[in-house]
Structure formats: structure tokens, C-alpha cells
Amino acid sequence: MSEAxxxxxxxxxxxxxxxxxxxxxxxxxxxxxxxxxxxKGFLAAGAFLLLLAMVLATPHLLTAYDxxxxxxxxxxxxxxxxxxxxxxxxxxxxLARTLYGARYSLSIGFGxxxxxxxxxxxxGIAGGQKSRLLxxxxxxxxxxxxxxxxxxxxxxxxxxxxxxxxxVAIAVGVAGIPKFGRVVRAQTQLARNxxxxxxxxxxxxxxxxVFFHHLLPNVLLAIPVIATVYVGTTILAVSSLSFLGLGPxxxxxxxxxxxAESRDVLRIAxxxxxxxGAALTLTVIAFTVIGNALQRRFERRG
Amino acid sequence: MSCPIPIRSSSxxxxxxxxxxxxxxxxxxxxxxxxxxxxxxxxxLVIHPGECVALVGESGSGxxxxxxxxxxxVGPGAAVTARRFEIDGADARNFGxxxxxxxxxxxxxxxxxxxxxxxxxxxTIGREVGEVVRHHRLLRTPxxxxxxxxxxxxxxxxxxxxxxxxxxxxxxxGGLRQRALxxxxxxxxxxxxxxxxxxxxxxxxxxxxxxEVLRQRVGEGAGLLxxxxxxxxxxxLADRVLVMRDGRVLDAGPTxxxxxxxxxxxxxQLIAAVPSADSRGSRLSSSRLETAGGPTGNSVIVRDPLxxxxxxxxxxxxxxxxxTKVYRYPGxxxxxxxxxxxxxxxxxxxxxxxxxLVGESGSGxxTCAKILLGLxxxxxxxxxxxxxxxxxISEKTRRPLRRSLQYIPQDPLSSFDPRYRVADIIGxxxxxxxxxxxxxxxxxxxxxxGLDAGYLKRPPLSLSGGQRQRVAVAxxxxxxxxxxxxxxxxxxxxxxxxxxxxxLIAELQSELETALLFISHDIGLVHHLADRVLVLNGGxxxxxxxxxxxxxxxxxDYTRTLLAARPGPLTDRLGPPSPARRE
Numbered sequence: 001m002s003e004a005x006x007x008x009x010x011x012x013x014x015x016x017x018x019x020x021x022x023x024x025x026x027x028x029x030x031x032x033x034x035x036x037x038x039x040k041g042f043l044a045a046g047a048f049l050l051l052l053a054m055v056l057a058t059p060h061l062l063t064a065y066d067x068x069x070x071x072x073x074x075x076x077x078x079x080x081x082x083x084x085x086x087x088x089x090x091x092x093x094x095l096a097r098t099l100y101g102a103r104y105s106l107s108i109g110f111g112x113x114x115x116x117x118x119x120x121x122x123x124g125i126a127g128g129q130k131s132r133l134l135x136x137x138x139x140x141x142x143x144x145x146x147x148x149x150x151x152x153x154x155x156x157x158x159x160x161x162x163x164x165x166x167x168v169a170i171a172v173g174v175a176g177i178p179k180f181g182r183v184v185r186a187q188t189q190l191a192r193n194x195x196x197x198x199x200x201x202x203x204x205x206x207x208x209x210v211f212f213h214h215l216l217p218n219v220l221l222a223i224p225v226i227a228t229v230y231v232g233t234t235i236l237a238v239s240s241l242s243f244l245g246l247g248p249x250x251x252x253x254x255x256x257x258x259x260a261e262s263r264d265v266l267r268i269a270x271x272x273x274x275x276x277g278a279a280l281t282l283t284v285i286a287f288t289v290i291g292n293a294l295q296r297r298f299e300r301r302g
Numbered sequence: 303m304s305c306p307i308p309i310r311s312s313s314x315x316x317x318x319x320x321x322x323x324x325x326x327x328x329x330x331x332x333x334x335x336x337x338x339x340x341x342x343x344x345x346x347l348v349i350h351p352g353e354c355v356a357l358v359g360e361s362g363s364g365x366x367x368x369x370x371x372x373x374x375x376v377g378p379g380a381a382v383t384a385r386r387f388e389i390d391g392a393d394a395r396n397f398g399x400x401x402x403x404x405x406x407x408x409x410x411x412x413x414x415x416x417x418x419x420x421x422x423x424x425x426t427i428g429r430e431v432g433e434v435v436r437h438h439r440l441l442r443t444p445x446x447x448x449x450x451x452x453x454x455x456x457x458x459x460x461x462x463x464x465x466x467x468x469x470x471x472x473x474x475x476g477g478l479r480q481r482a483l484x485x486x487x488x489x490x491x492x493x494x495x496x497x498x499x500x501x502x503x504x505x506x507x508x509x510x511x512x513x514e515v516l517r518q519r520v521g522e523g524a525g526l527l528x529x530x531x532x533x534x535x536x537x538x539l540a541d542r543v544l545v546m547r548d549g550r551v552l553d554a555g556p557t558x559x560x561x562x563x564x565x566x567x568x569x570x571q572l573i574a575a576v577p578s579a580d581s582r583g584s585r586l587s588s589s590r591l592e593t594a595g596g597p598t599g600n601s602v603i604v605r606d607p608l609x610x611x612x613x614x615x616x617x618x619x620x621x622x623x624x625x626t627k628v629y630r631y632p633g634x635x636x637x638x639x640x641x642x643x644x645x646x647x648x649x650x651x652x653x654x655x656x657x658x659l660v661g662e663s664g665s666g667x668x669t670c671a672k673i674l675l676g677l678x679x680x681x682x683x684x685x686x687x688x689x690x691x692x693x694x695i696s697e698k699t700r701r702p703l704r705r706s707l708q709y710i711p712q713d714p715l716s717s718f719d720p721r722y723r724v725a726d727i728i729g730x731x732x733x734x735x736x737x738x739x740x741x742x743x744x745x746x747x748x749x750x751x752g753l754d755a756g757y758l759k760r761p762p763l764s765l766s767g768g769q770r771q772r773v774a775v776a777x778x779x780x781x782x783x784x785x786x787x788x789x790x791x792x793x794x795x796x797x798x799x800x801x802x803x804x805x806l807i808a809e810l811q812s813e814l815e816t817a818l819l820f821i822s823h824d825i826g827l828v829h830h831l832a833d834r835v836l837v838l839n840g841g842x843x844x845x846x847x848x849x850x851x852x853x854x855x856x857x858x859d860y861t862r863t864l865l866a867a868r869p870g871p872l873t874d875r876l877g878p879p880s881p882a883r884r885e
Contacts, residue, residue, distance in 0.1 A: 195717040202675060203731050203781070204704030207697075213730075214719050221721070 045289035048282055055102045065093035067100040067253040076269045086271035088261065090251075097253035098276050104254040105280065108169045108247070109235035115173025116234075117227055120180025125219065127181065128188025138185070142178035150175050150237060151244075158246045165254075168247040172237045176230060183226065187219040194218075225298050229291030232284040239280055255280045320391055322409075322494045322525040323349040323372060327385035330367055330376060330549075341367045341380070343549045351493060354516075354526040356540035356557070358533065358572070360796035361767075364549040365529045369496045372527070373410055374402040390493075407434035411487030415499040420483055421471035427482045428467030431455060434490040454489045455482070458515045476663065477508030484515055494525045501535060505662035505823060506867035513539055531796055533576060537561055545569045564591065574603045575801035577830035579853065583608055586801035586830070608805070611812040614833060615653030619785045619817045620674065620692070620707070623648045624683035627669050627841075643669040644680070644841045651785060654815040658832030658849060660825060660864070666841040667821050671789050674819065675709055676700050688784060708778035710807075712790040714770040718762040724748070724773055725758040731780035747776040751806060768799035775806060785817040793824065804831065825865065829853050837861050 036043065055062065065083075070092035079086040085094035127138035148156070150172070157171035191197060192215065200210045241247045242256025250257055255276040262273030330342040342364040349355050357365040370376050372389065374397070387394045390409055394401075406412075411434075414420045421430055432451045434440075441447050448467075455463035458481040471479055480500065487495060497516060501509040517539060520526045530536050536543055536557065543560050545553040545568065552566040564570045567590075574589035581589065584605035592604050625647040628640050644666045651657050661667050672678040674685060676692060685693040687703055708731075711717045718727050728744045735743060745755045751772040762770055771791060778786050788807070792800040808831060811818055822828050828835055828849065835852045837844040837860070844860045845852055856862050 195711060195713070196719045198677060199709070199711070199717045200719075200730070201677065201697075202704060202707075202709050203733075204701045205730075205733075206701065217721060218719065 041289050042293045045286040045293075048286040049290065052102060052106070052283060052286070055099050056106060059096075059099040059103070062099055063093065063096040065096035067092065067097045068251050076265060076272075078269070079271055085275045086269070088258075088269075088272040089265055092251075094272055094275050097258060098255070098279050101253040101255045101258060101276060102279065102283075104165065104248060104252060105235055105239055105256070106283070108165055108172075108238045108254075109231055111166075111169035112172035112176065112234045112238060113227055113231050115170060116176030116230065117180050117223060119174075119177045121184050121220065121223065123177065124181040124184025125188050125216075127185040128192060128219075130192075135185075138181070142181050145174065146178040148175070151241075154241050154246060158241075163246055163249065165248045165252075168238055168241050171241065171246075172234055175237075176234065179230065180223065180226065183222060184219055187222065188215065191215050191218045222298065225291060225294045228294060229288055232287030232291065235287070236280070236284050319351050321348050321350050321388075322390060323347060323527075324388040325384055325386060327383075328368065328371065328387070329383050330364070330371055331381045331383075333379045333381070339549075341549050342371070345544075345546075345549075345551050346554075347544070349494065349525040349527055351525050352520060352523045353542070354520050354528055354540045356528045356530060356536040356543045357546055358530060358536055358543055359546035360531060360798060362548075363546040365546050366498055368546075369412075369498055369527055369529055372494075372496060373406050373412060375412075404438075407490045407492065408438050408440070409492055410494040410496060411490065411492040413484050413487045413495065413497040413500045415502055421479060421486075423471055426468050426470055427455070427474065427485075428452075430471075431467070431482065431486045431489050433486065438490060440490060450489060451485075454485045457488070457518075458482075458485045459511050460485065477504055477511070480504060480508070480512055481515065484512065488519060488524075492524065494527065495519060496527045496529075498529045499531070500528070502530075502532070506825070506864060507662065509535070510867045533561070533573060533797070545572070572797055574605075575797050576826065577801070577804060577824070578826040579829045581605060581830050583611075585805050587798070587805045589801075608808055609812060612654060612815055614655045615815070617653050618650050618686075619653050619655075619688060620819075621650040621686045622674065622683065623685075625670065625673055625680045625685070626682040627666075627673065627678065627680050642841050644673070646683070647838070647841070647843050648683075649836055649843070649846060651817045651819060653784065653817055654811075655834065656811060656818045656820055656832045658828035658835040659819060659821045659838065660823065660828050660835060661838035662823065662864075664840075665838040667838055668789070669841075670838070671787055671819070671821055674787055675707065676704070705781040706784045708781050708783040708786045710771070710774050710778050710786055710788040710791045712793060714774035715762055717774065718770075720763075722762070723758070724753075724760050724762065724765075727762065727773060728777050728780055731777050743780070744776075747780055748773075750779065750810065751776045766799075767795050768803055771795065771803050772806065775803075775810070779810065779814070779816075782814075783816060785819065787819045787821070789821045790823070791820075792827070793822065807831075825853065837864065 070087065070090040072091050074087055074091040075089050077083055077087040077091075083093050083095065085098060088094055088097070123138050123141070127135045129135070145153075153175045154168065154171035157174065158167055161167040161170065197210055197214055200214050205213070238247065239254070239256030239259070242254050243260045245260065248254045248257060250261060258276040259273055259280075262269075262276070266273050325345070325347045328342055328345040328347065329340050331337065331340045335341065345364075345368060347355070347368065357368060359365045367376055367380075371382050374382075374394075376382055384395065389405065397405075421427075428448070428451045431454055432447045435447050435450055441450055451467055452463045455466060460466050460478060460481050466474070466478070466482075471482070474482065484497075484500065487497075495516065500516065501512050504512060513535065516526055516528070520539075526539075528536065528540055540557045542555065543553075543557045544551050545560065545564070545566065547568050553560050553564050553569040560569065561573060564573060570591040571589075574591045575586045577586055580603070584607050589603055589605045592602055625644050626642070627644040628642050630640055647666070647670060649657065659667055659670065669678065673680050673693065676697075680693055683693070684691065688706055690703060692700065692703065692707075722730075725741070725744055728747055729740055732740050732743055744758065748755065748757055753769065753772055753776070757765075757769070757773075762773065765773065774791075791807070792803050795803060804827065807818070810816070818831075820828065820832055832849045834847060835849045836846040837852065837858070839860050845856065845858045852861060853865060856865060
């Protein structure tokens with residue numbers, strides 16, 4: 001329809017049915033751009049997470065350097081052609097360390113979220129059942145957990161279990177249990193008394209069938225969205241603990257550890273701190289943006 | 303294109319009264335709907351003091367939006383235009399926010415439909431009612447305000463007004479809440495009352511009281527804009543009526559005239575579709591009103607008969623004996639903590655029979671339905687289904703029998719799993735069928751209820767109220783039940799849609815010879831559909847028997863009260879309009 005005269009195009013556009021007819025290709029492109037522009041944050045965050053996934057899977061394809069081996073004579077080189085992110089005090093390539101570090105930071109973050117979601121869902125569903133005693137017990141447990149400040153909780157866990165990646169994940173994960181548990185408990189109570197659950201009993205379905213076909217799927221509906229936002233928070237919390245020396249120990253190229261190491265040289269060299277810091281910040285923002293977009297979409301649906 | 307509104311020729315108004323509201327060419331557009339679909343189009347509306355004007359129409363017809371525009375409460379995103387928009391003699395098109403604010407509460411009071419959400423849960427009824435007086439500084443001292451509040455509550459028939467004034471909304475019953483809302487609307491002494499479906503959620507007897515309060519205010523000289531989909535209420539109260547559909551006024555004029563000789567086919571259909579004793583055995587949706595010739599000719603409703611019903615079977619499908627259920631409230635001792643929801647209720651349903659269950663809210667209808675559905679165990683008494691014990695057994699023993707007893711709820715949407723589509727919803731009741739044959743059966747069931755295969759993949763949210771109820775009917779039929787419990791299945795639907803769904807239920811019932819327990823507060827509807835009727839009050843059976851006998855020659859006072867409370871049958875008013883009607 002590119003040969004449509006202007007008057008024809010005008011009639012098409014003012015089609016009373018409200019549907020826009022095929023217009024000039026320029027308009028179509030403009031519309032695509034408008035849509036893309038509207039989703040720019042989401043798209044940028046999505047692109048960043050794709051890149052991150054690639055980094056996690058194949059860091060060795062993106063850098064030739066080893067994150068742990070350094071040339072002590074080439075310490076604290078500013079970013080240049082051979083070392084795009086420069087080198088740290090021990091002459092290790094900052095780019096390689098940042099790329100490999102994603103594995104540690106993200107896997108601890110995901111692990112901690114998995115602990116929060118897993119136990120939160122289990123306890124939340126148990127608390128949403130008929131038993132008042134069980135519900136009270138679980139709710140008070142949530143209160144106890146969330147009354148501890150995060151860092152204090154982590155210190156407590158690390159004191160008992162010792163330092164290390166797994167223990168940091170446990171510390172952060174336990175602190176997040178009430179967040180998911182409370183949502184799941186409320187959803188369970190709502191769904192348990194919902195008309196569609198009663199209706200399923202009227203069909204003659206068993207308790208187990210009602211649980212797995214109606215209750216559980218509806219209760220878990222909101223979890224992926226909340227978890228996506230929460231992963232960002234968790235990654236930040238894990239890195240903070242690492243920064244304090246409670247997590248993985250040097251020379252592990254974890255972002256929090258790298259930030260801690262860069263502190264001593266920050267006055268003379270900015271690059272060992274800024275690059276892992278930027279990676280951490282962008283990752284947290286990307287997860288939050290995606291999570292919030294999903295949440296908006298999810299809530300509009302209801 | 304609107305019908306001209308006849309100039310008021312009533313003898314009741316004094317000649318010098320200026321109209322409270324005079325609107326011409328009102329058009330309301332919502333930006334979200336686009337420019338081509340106005341919510342209200344070219345509407346004329348005049349309300350005089352001492353006059354009740356009714357807006358009638360189905361949901362989405364634009365009646366509520368029109369009413370809200372009188373107080374500039376249509377909301378953002380709406381464009382209101384009019385050739386003439388005079389409120390209390392002043393051109394309201396130039397009003398600023400302060401002008402509107404002055405009007406609200408003092409000139410015009412708004413009574414909304416849902417009293418529970420319209421009252422602030424954190425404020426006492428007294429504060430709520432006194433709000434308008436305080437805000438507009440109509441009275442100064444707390445004692446004066448309190449006095450006005452108590453008197454207003456008294457006016458709307460609130461028992462113990464000084465006690466109620468210090469109570470909160472949740473401590474009041476639905477009827478009292480609605481009266482509190484009316485009190486709040488009239489406390490400022492407004493000359494115009496806008497009542498948006500003020501009695502829709504109420505029982506017949508409470509509805510009567512609420513309408514009486516409004517009628518009294520009109521008698522005192524206030525103007526009333528009544529919005530309702532209930533033609534019987536409108537016929538009872540309104541001087542003039544405007545019938546709306548899709549934002550247009552289809553019919554307008556004095557109530558008697560419009561109801562007797564409606565000009566528009568939609569109004570005719572609306573009047574003819576009201577179920578009553580006269581409509582028994584006929585189709586509601588195809589009923590039409592025909593006017594005998596001449597300007598004074600009376601109208602008659604012409605109805606098509608439903609297919610003849612097979613005789614009621616002799617075997618009992620369900621029998622209930624001595625059902626008793628007492629709810630206990632913790633923390634209260636003795637009788638104060640006990641509520642007898644059901645006391646010694648006995649009845650039986652034979653195959654292919656329709657048993658109507660009527661009663662006001664709190665009469666035990668829902669408890670009875672829950673016991674029959676096997677969701678609640680009775681404290682005493684027993685139920686048998688198809689000759690086998692149905693109460694006092696474990697869920698496991700009950701499960702195989704469940705298919706024989708199905709349910710059509712009042713609100714089908716909440717009974718659908720939100721993740722499911724139409725095919726999943728019906729398919730869940732067909733799990734015994736192999737997968738390959740399930741799809742064909744679902745399509746056949748949809749066809750049965752008048753929906754085509756295109757609906758299979760539709761999410762229930764995208765269906766209209768009538769379509770949702772059709773899906774619920776198809777789902778119940780999927781189990782080939784012997785008995786279906788219908789709990790107010792059409793009370794949330796517009797009259798025209800209600801007529802279609804009732805016709806569908808009646809047709810399928812006689813074709814499949816399924817027994818129905820039909821729970822409803824609408825006596826006309828029960829009279830239309832049921833073979834026998836059971837009247838419940840306070841958990842006890844007041845009266846039961848053949849529907850004609852109970853409704854035409856009731857033996858109990860309570861049944862008589864219930865029958866008297868409903869507005870009289872519409873057909874009584876279908877004669878030519880006479881000035882004598884307004885004594």
C-alpha cells in the first residue's frame with residue numbers, strides 16, 4: 001500500500017472501526033520505534049542479563065587471562081589495549097576477574113534466593129493450613145527471623161558454620177524466608193477458601209488433586225516475579241558480606257572480595273574497584289527492572 | 303437522538319418551582335473508549351423538586367455515569383459536554399472545584415449501591431452522617447450536630463439511633479448500613495437525592511423500608527434521581543422514567559405511560575422479561591409486550607410456551623430430615639454465643655422436580671445449601687442422596703456419589719480457577735472420560751448452553767456475565783447429575799440476560815429431567831420456575847408446598863409479609879396512565 005495517496009492514507013487512519021489500516025512503511029517503523037522506546041528499560045535490562053548469562057557460561061571465550069594468575073611485575077596497570085580493565089596490585093587482569101567473578105556472585109545470590117523461596121514456600125503452605133497452632137508457630141518463627149538485622153543474622157550463621165560461600169548463601173537465604181513465607185501463607189489461606197477450590201471438591205476430586213491442580217499453582221503464581229526482584233537484593237547482600245570478609249576468601253574473584261581488595265589502592269588506581277562495582281550495580285539494577293516490569297504486568301492481569 | 307421529555311404536567315408541583323436539574327444534549331466520553339463510543343450520548347434530563355425521575359437500563363448503559371456527572375464525579379479521563387447544564391438554575395459548565403464542592407452534600411446527596419465499601423470502616427455511623435454538616439459548617443456546636451445526626455438516623459428508620467450512632471459499619475446489618483448511607487446523604491438537607499441502585503443488595507422487606515424513606519423525602523419536596531435495573535421498584539416510586547441503553551435514551555416519559563405503552567422494542571422486552579406467576583411455563587427471553595390499538599389501549603404480554611415438561615418422577619433424589627446446624631461464637635457464654643443457622647429442616651426432592659428455596663439473608667439458605675453439597679456436616683439430622691447416606695459419612699465414601707449432585711453458584715467467575723480457560727473448566731468435570739473424547743463432549747456441552755467451539759480457549763475474565771453463567775451450567779451438566787443446587791444463579795445479571803439464562807436452565811431441566819434446588823430471594827422468579835417451594839425464616843421451615851398454594855394462599859404470617867414486601871406485579875400497572883395514580 002505504499003502507493004496510497006495522502007487522502008487514502010487519511011481515510012485509512014480515520015477508519016471508524018478503530019483499526020489502523022496498512023499505512024506507509026515509515027509509520028510502521030515509527031510505531032515499532034515507539035514501542036521499543038516505551039520498553040527501553042526492560043529491553044536494556046534484558047540485554048544485560050543475556051550478556052551476563054553468556055559470561056556465566058563461557059567466561060574463557062571473552063578473556064584470555066586467568067583470574068588467579070598474575071604478573072607481579074605488571075601490577076596496577078591502567079586500562080590499555082592488552083588489559084581493557086587494567087590490572088590489580090598483583091598484576092591480575094581485572095576484566096578476567098570481573099567476568100569470572102560473576103559466577104561466584106550470581107551463584108551465591110541464586111543459591112540464597114533458592115533457600116528463601118524453598119523454605120518460604122514450604123513453611124508458608126504449612127502455615128496456610130487449617131491448624132491454628134501450626135500457623136501461630138510458623139508466623140512467630142517468621143517474626144523472629146525478620147527481627148534480626150541482616151548483617152547480625154549473617155554474623156550469627158557465619159559464627160556457627162564458619163566462613164565460606166555456602167554459609168553466606170545460607171545466611172542471606174534464611175533472612176529471606178519470611179519474605180516469601182508470608183506471601184505464600186496469605187495466598188494459601190485465600191486459595192483454600194476460594195470458590196474454585198470448593199467447586200473442585202464438588203466435582204468429587206480428592207484433597208491431593210485439589211492441592212496439586214488448584215491450590216499450589218495459584219499460590220505459586222506470584223513467586224517468580226517476587227523472586228526476580230529479590231535476586232538483585234540478594235546478590236547485593238552477598239557481596240556486602242563478602243566485602244566484610246565473611247564470604248569467600250581471597251583470591252576468589254568474587255565481586256565483594258574484589259571491592260574489599262581494591263580499597264587499599266583506591267587512592268592511586270580506580271580501576272580494580274570501579275569495574276567490579278559497576279558490574280555489581282548493573283546486575284542488581286537489571287534484575288530489579290525486569291522484576292518490576294513483570295510485577296506490573298502481573299498485577300494488571302488481575 | 304433522544305426522545306423529547308414531556309413537560310411535567312403533574313398537579314402536585316407548585317407552578318413556580320424551577321427545575322433542580324436541567325440538562326440538554328449531555329454527552330460523556332471516556333478517553334479510554336475512543337471518540338466513537340461515548341458512554342452517554344445526547345441525553346436530556348430534567349428533575350423538578352418533589353419529583354422522582356428513574357434511570358433504567360442494563361449495566362454499561364450509562365445510567366451511573368449520568369448520575370455522577372450531576373456532581374462532577376465522573377472521574378478523570380472523561381469529557382462531559384452539554385448544550386445546557388443547569389444545576390439549581392446556575393450554568394454548571396463554568397463551575398470550578400469550589401462550586402462543585404459546595405453543591406455536594408448540601409444541594410445534592412449521593413446514595414451509593416454498596417453500603418459496606420461506601421462507609422468508612424474507621425468512623426462511627428454518627429461521624430459519617432454528621433460529616434456533611436460539619437464540613438459545610440451547617441451547624442456549629444457538637445450538641446447541635448449530634449442532635450441532627452440522631453434525628454436523621456431516626457428519620458431513615460434506624461432503630462435506637464443514639465446507640466447506632468456510636469457503632470461502626472461492620473456492626474450493622476446490610477439493611478441498616480444502607481439506611482445509614484441514606485442518612486449520610488440527606489443529613490445536609492439536600493434538595494436533590496441521587497440514589498444509585500439503593501436497594502439492589504437488600505432483602506424485599508428491607509428494600510421496602512428503604513424505598514419508603516426515599517418516598518417520604520420526595521413527598522417533602524426533594525428531587526430524587528433513582529437508578530435501578532428493577533422495573534418493579536421504578537414503577538413503585540418514579541414519576542418519570544428514562545430507559546437507557548448503550549448511552550442513549552430509548553424511552554422517556556411518565557412512568558405509567560412508558561410502562562404501559564413503551565415506544566422502544568428494548569423497553570417492551572425489558573418489561574416482558576420480568577419473571578412472575580404469569581410467566582410460568584413460558585419463555586422469558588422471547589416475551590414481548592403488545593399494545594392493543596388506540597391511545598388508551600392496554601398492553602398485554604405475549605409469551606411463547608416452553609416445551610412441555612415430563613411429569614415429575616416418583617423416586618426421591620434427595621431427602622433431608624431434621625437438619626440442624628448451630629454456629630458457636632467463641633468468647634460468649636450460653637445462648638449469646640450460639641446461632642442456630644438451621645433448626646429441624648426437613649424436605650425431599652423428587653427426580654425432575656424443581657424445589658424453590660426462598661428466604662431473606664440470614665434465613666439459613668446458604669447453610670442449607672452447604673449441607674446438601676456435603677461441604678458442612680449437620681449437627682443433627684441426616685441427608686440421603688439417591689437412597690444412599692450422604693451426611694455423616696467420610697469424604698472418601700462421598701466422593702463417588704458427588705457427580706450426581708452439582709452446583710451452579712451465584713458468582714461463576716470466582717468458582718473458576720483463575721488460570722483456567724473454558725475448556726479446562728468444563729473438562730475438569732469430565733476426568734473420567736478418555737482425553738480423546740473429552741474435547742468432543744466439551745464442544746457438545748457448550749453447544750447445549752448456546753456457546754460455540756470458539757469459546758473453548760477463552761479465559762473466563764473475557765466472558766460476559768451471562769456467558770460465564772452458561773459455562774457454569776455446562777460444567778454442572780458435564781457430570782450428568784440427578785440434582786443441581788442453584789444458588790441465586792441470576793441475581794447478578796441484568797433482566798434481559800437473566801431471562802436468557804433462566805430460559806436455558808428451564809429448557810435443559812425439562813429435557814434432561816434433572817431435579818433442581820433453586821435458591822433465590824426473587825419470589826417472582828421462584829414462582830416462574832419452581833414446582834414446590836420451601837420458605838425459610840430464622841433457620842426454620844415456615845411453610846412448604848406446591849408453589850401455587852404457598853404463594854397464592856399462604857397460611858403463615860411470615861409468608862404473607864414476604865409476599866407483601868415485594869413491589870406488586872408490574873402488569874398491574876400496565877393500564878393507561880391516570881392522574882389518579884398519584885394520590
